Amino acid sequence: MKTFTIYPDKARALGNVMTNKSNVEDMVGVNATILPLVDNEHPLIDEFGNEYKLPITENYDNLPFPVFEMRVLGTLYDTSLTLSVSSDNCYVGDTVTITATLRDGNNELLDGSIAFKCGNDFITNGNNTGQESVYANTTNGVVSFTYSFDSMGEYTISAYSLQTNMHHCSTDSLNITVSKKPITIAVNGINSTTTYVEDIPFTVELSSNNQAVTGLEYSISLDGETFDSGTSTANGESYILSNLDIGNHTLLVYYPGNNLYDSCSESIEFYDGKIPEIFITYSNSTLVVEVYSETVPVVGIPVNTTISINPPLTFSNYETDSSGKVSCPLNGLPSGNYTVTVTTSAYGDLSASEKSSSIIIS
Structure with missing residues (x-):
């Protein structure tokens, strides 16, 4: 509630009740209650113990005149x-x-x-x-x-x-x-469901709310070691993983955040393997399949061999011996040219593979 204080003027008898001490410049049109101000700190107590609070006064010509307070009506001006x-x-x-x-x-x-x-x-x-x-x-x-x-x-x-x-x-x-605005990191070209045997090209893209964000610096680590770093672009930055050791690997892309964008990371686990070398030879009515990993014969790997005849002749899940070989007898096949298809499943550090070759039976 806003209040105004009204001080008496020494010409009060002529109708003027306010002096220039009164803060009433904005009182026009105001509905208010007017109450005399009392001295709460210095009450009088009569002989019966009753307390009386005297009005605050202003002296003019040695006569005390009360000072009033004008309070704007609360509900009316809320x-x-x-x-x-x-x-x-x-x-x-x-x-x-x-x-x-x-x-x-x-x-x-x-x-x-x-x-x-x-x-x-x-x-x-x-x-x-x-x-x-x-x-x-x-x-x-x-x-x-x-x-x-x-x-x-x-x-x-x-x-x-x-x-x-x-x-x-x-x-x-x-x-x-x-x-902070959220950031999403997309690593394209590499995933956790593929066994890789060659160089792996991939790209890194940073986006926020499905919109590419440029100019943000990020880092790339491979198996906990620093691999590379980059700055985000509209179409993504390209990288190549090569000469990896056989086995599981973890690629991590990390953006540390700034005052506008929140931090973010993307981690991908993938497997790198080898393609076995397969050699197919035929002599003396016997088909011989040899499987090598680099120069070392692979022992115990299952081999499936199919001969292109109608119906096809199949040798399923033959396992290579201590020399990495499988022998398949082809007695009784008529003379002609045949296509031999050999497949191996993933085995140890080796990925699945397939090879076809032509043989002549005369």
Whole structure:
């Protein structure tokens, strides 16, 4: 409730009850209650113990005159302020719209002045002025502007209407959560379901909300050791893995984040193997298949062999001997040219393989 203090004038008998000490410049049109001010700190106590609080007075010509206080009627001049923000969850750098609506005690739109704060700083009209208070005038009771946040965190946005002789101050506030923008890393060209036996080309792409993000620096490690680094581009950066040891490997791409984007990583486990060498020979009605890993014969690997005749002649799951060989008798086949197809399954460090060759039976 806004108050005004009324001091008596020495010409009070002529009808003037206020002096230039009275703060009544804005009292025109104000409905109020007027009460004499009393001295609460120095009461009088009579002989019966009753306490009396004397009025505060102002002396003129050695005569005490009471001082009055004028209090604006609260319910008559109450206001309400409603604050809204276009989003209470947003990302760093995003723009939100902040709107405040001022109404009087009858819920009618009221023109006035409103100040806005983010935490302890004034942000009226979208400009951060720190502790310098700035008010914006409403249009049909409404003030609206845009604002953005340059760092993540929990923020409180508040609005205050300016108190006048006719209307009280009102306030409202809202909480906003501001997060860093999420980053997604895509490693294309390599996956965990394929056994690789040759060089592996792959690309790295960084995106946010399905939009490519450029200019972000990231690192690449292979099995815990630094492999390479790069800066994100619109179409992704290309790399090649080569000369890998046989076995499982882990590729990790890591982006550390900055004030705008959150950190992110992408890890892929894959297997690198070898292709066995297969040799097919035919002599003396016997087909011989030999399997080598580099120059070492492979012992015990299952071999499937098919001869192109109608119906096909198949030798299934024959295992190579200590010399890495499988022998298949071809007695009784008519003369002609035949296609021999040999397949092996994944075995140890070796990947699945297939080889075809032609033989002549005369």
